[in-house]
Amino acid sequence: MGLGAPEIILIIIAILLLFGGKKIPQLMRGLGEGVKSFKEAKGDADTAVKE
Numbered sequence: 536m537g538l539g540a541p542e543i544i545l546i547i548i549a550i551l552l553l554f555g556g557k558k559i560p561q562l563m564r565g566l567g568e569g570v571k572s573f574k575e576a577k578g579d580a581d582t583a584v585k586e
Contacts, residue, residue, distance in 0.1 A: 538546075554562060 550559070
């Protein structure tokens with residue numbers, strides 16, 4: 536059950552229709568910041584467990 540090119544294209548079109556072209560960079564920036572803070576918190580937790 537993989538995603539092929541047609542499915543990915545439909546998903547991208549649906550996202551553009553829902554959020555518009557101007558909101559996409561803001562959404563991606565927020566997602567990137569969230570992933571970054573999650574990785575930092577994970578690293579802090581790993582360090583605390585090792586100590």
